[in-house]
Amino acid sequence: MAAIRLLELLILLTALIGFCGLLLRKNLIQKVLAMDVLGSAVVALFVLLAARTGLRSPILPTGDQLLSQSLLQNADPIPQAVILTAIVIGLSIQALLLVVISRLSAVDPCLEPESFEE
Amino acid sequence: MSPLALPIAALLGPYLAAFLNALLPSLGRPLLLACSLSSAGLGLKAILSSSPQLLAWLGPLGVQLAIDPLAGWFLLLDGLVFGAVVLDGWSRPQRASQLTLMLVLLGGLGGAAVVTDLISLYVTLEVISIAAFLLILSETDTNLWIGLRYLLIGNTAMTLYLVGAALLYAQTESFGLSEAAALPLCAGHVFLLIGLFTKGGLFLNGFWLPATHAAAAAPISALLSGSVVTAGVIPLVRFSLLNEALALRIGTVGLASALLGVIAGLICTDVKRLLAWSTLSQMGLLVLMPASAGLFGLAHGLAKAALFLSCRQLPTRALDHWNLGHCRPDQRLAFWLAPLSLAGLPPLIGSLAKTGTPSLAGPWLAPPAQPDRDSGDRGVRPSLEPGRNNACTWRSDPSDRRRRPGVVGGSGAAAGAVMAAPAPARLPHLPAVALQVALARREPGGRPAAPSTAAAKTPGSNRRSQHRPSFCA
Numbered sequence: 001m002a003a004i005r006l007l008e009l010l011i012l013l014t015a016l017i018g019f020c021g022l023l024l025r026k027n028l029i030q031k032v033l034a035m036d037v038l039g040s041a042v043v044a045l046f047v048l049l050a051a052r053t054g055l056r057s058p059i060l061p062t063g064d065q066l067l068s069q070s071l072l073q074n075a076d077p078i079p080q081a082v083i084l085t086a087i088v089i090g091l092s093i094q095a096l097l098l099v100v101i102s103r104l105s106a107v108d109p110c111l112e113p114e115s116f117e118e
Numbered sequence: 119m120s121p122l123a124l125p126i127a128a129l130l131g132p133y134l135a136a137f138l139n140a141l142l143p144s145l146g147r148p149l150l151l152a153c154s155l156s157s158a159g160l161g162l163k164a165i166l167s168s169s170p171q172l173l174a175w176l177g178p179l180g181v182q183l184a185i186d187p188l189a190g191w192f193l194l195l196d197g198l199v200f201g202a203v204v205l206d207g208w209s210r211p212q213r214a215s216q217l218t219l220m221l222v223l224l225g226g227l228g229g230a231a232v233v234t235d236l237i238s239l240y241v242t243l244e245v246i247s248i249a250a251f252l253l254i255l256s257e258t259d260t261n262l263w264i265g266l267r268y269l270l271i272g273n274t275a276m277t278l279y280l281v282g283a284a285l286l287y288a289q290t291e292s293f294g295l296s297e298a299a300a301l302p303l304c305a306g307h308v309f310l311l312i313g314l315f316t317k318g319g320l321f322l323n324g325f326w327l328p329a330t331h332a333a334a335a336a337p338i339s340a341l342l343s344g345s346v347v348t349a350g351v352i353p354l355v356r357f358s359l360l361n362e363a364l365a366l367r368i369g370t371v372g373l374a375s376a377l378l379g380v381i382a383g384l385i386c387t388d389v390k391r392l393l394a395w396s397t398l399s400q401m402g403l404l405v406l407m408p409a410s411a412g413l414f415g416l417a418h419g420l421a422k423a424a425l426f427l428s429c430r431q432l433p434t435r436a437l438d439h440w441n442l443g444h445c446r447p448d449q450r451l452a453f454w455l456a457p458l459s460l461a462g463l464p465p466l467i468g469s470l471a472k473t474g475t476p477s478l479a480g481p482w483l484a485p486p487a488q489p490d491r492d493s494g495d496r497g498v499r500p501s502l503e504p505g506r507n508n509a510c511t512w513r514s515d516p517s518d519r520r521r522r523p524g525v526v527g528g529s530g531a532a533a534g535a536v537m538a539a540p541a542p543a544r545l546p547h548l549p550a551v552a553l554q555v556a557l558a559r560r561e562p563g564g565r566p567a568a569p570s571t572a573a574a575k576t577p578g579s580n581r582r583s584q585h586r587p588s589f590c591a
Contacts, residue, residue, distance in 0.1 A: 022274060
């Protein structure tokens with residue numbers, strides 16, 4: 001259990017680093033990269049959450065006799081299924097952000113937010 | 119045909135219509151109108167039905183939707199606002215892609231109103247976020263940075279929301295809203311609320327809102343301010359109804375948001391920005407009174423959408439040159455009716471929302487289990503106390519008093535009653551006052567008001583202080 005606790009702390013630290021980068025970095029590309037770090041930390045958090053019950057992929061074996069034993073060591077499928085959706089959404093949002101940033105770079109190649117504020 | 123077919127068709131319809139619209143662009147407007155009508159119809163049915171309708175898919179671990187009266191109010195609001203926007207733009211040329219995005223947005227909003235678990239809520243909020251972002255960008259190129267900021271802030275907030283959902287799942291083994299609300303206050307709730315406050319435009323988390331809503335084109339602003347922003351507020355209302363401790367925290371932030379919106383609205387000089395600040399403060403009031411949030415959201419959304427759509431008729435957005443002389447009488451009527459409804463003038467819908475809804479409309483307005491939960495622990499919900507209507511007339515007409523000091527004597531008694539009322543009872547009127555003050559800074563002859571805000575306010579405050587003794591007497 002201690003290992004899981006330690007991993008959880010590290011993951012939350014990564015999320016904090018991503019969040020701080022998002023706030024403190026001036027360059028828009030760096031902001032989006034920091035957001036990606038934050039998103040990856042959340043994905044890791046959900047994977048860790050799923051691993052609390054076991055490490056095996058939650059796929060039922062074909063033989064019935066193994067069912068009762070292997071169920072105990074399976075990972076929790078719900079957080080895994082949930083985070084799959086979140087990964088897809090995060091990816092599409094990043095793609096949209098990068099498209100807009102590439103168009104903004106025509107205005108200011110340095111991509112500093114101050115130059116876009118009115 | 120099962121009784122569930124109609125709700126499913128109404129919730130799924132916009133997405134199917136969006137696909138159809140991409141194939142047959144000429145059908146866009148009728149499809150959007152039909153979808154908004156069906157959403158409004160589903161909302162009305164949910165409001166009028168006695169018991170909430172539950173749709174469960176895929177067993178206990180699957181998705182459950184609840185079409186209850188609270189969701190009904192917001193479904194009705196979405197349908198009406200989208201219908202108004204499509205009718206308003208019927209004679210103007212409109213790109214098919216924009217209509218597709220509006221259909222997706224309508225589908226997302228309908229979903230956000232009825233979901234009961236954290237992850238479905240996350241998905242619908244992100245769908246709304248992306249559709250709104252593309253809609254903001256679809257009008258002009260100058261809004262690139264505003265749109266980018268909207269999506270960046272929204273996605274960061276939703277990522278924090280996911281952290282909160284994960285932390286809550288670790289304790290409850292479930293993503294359900296009711297299970298999450300049943301826990302005592304913990305770190306997961308904090309992350310969850312930070313995300314939802316940001317999406318709902320509340321207090322400091324809502325600082326992105328005024329610039330975004332002011333920069334978008336008129337119909338987009340109407341959609342954003344009228345119904346999109348409520349998508350983040352509905353789950354907050356649900357949390358408030360389920361958990362007292364959470365209701366207290368959410369209510370505190372809502373109160374701060376109401377004050378912040380009014381104060382910022384008083385000093386801004388752009389009419390669309392003023393309306394957006396008013397949205398921020400009204401969202402604060404909405405979470406403050408969860409029991410009547412549905413009707414309040416409907417009243418606010420309709421008035422705000424009407425105001426944003428009417429703003430297109432103005433020659434200039436600067437409040438210093440406020441002039442309705444160019445508008446037709448019916449447009450002028452919209453400019454007067456909508457703010458008066460927000461202020462709560464009795465025959466209009468806004469006053470229904472403010473004067474203790476349960477007594478007016480029977481059991482289907484308030485959730486039966488918690489009829490008066492919020493008035494008990496905070497005492498900020500407006501109630502039907504004597505003198506409240508006086509407060510309303512006095513509060514909603516400060517400019518008259520400023521211009522014609524003779525009126526002050528007549529309303530002195532009413533003003534005294536207001537001063538005597540406990541302070542929290544007066545708070546819900548503040549945003550209405552802001553709007554009224556700003557809209558009424560026009561002089562009677564249609565001349566523009568004084569050039570700067572400070573100059574316009576100083577004589578008024580002097581006069582007010584001269585007459586202060588008569589209030590106290």
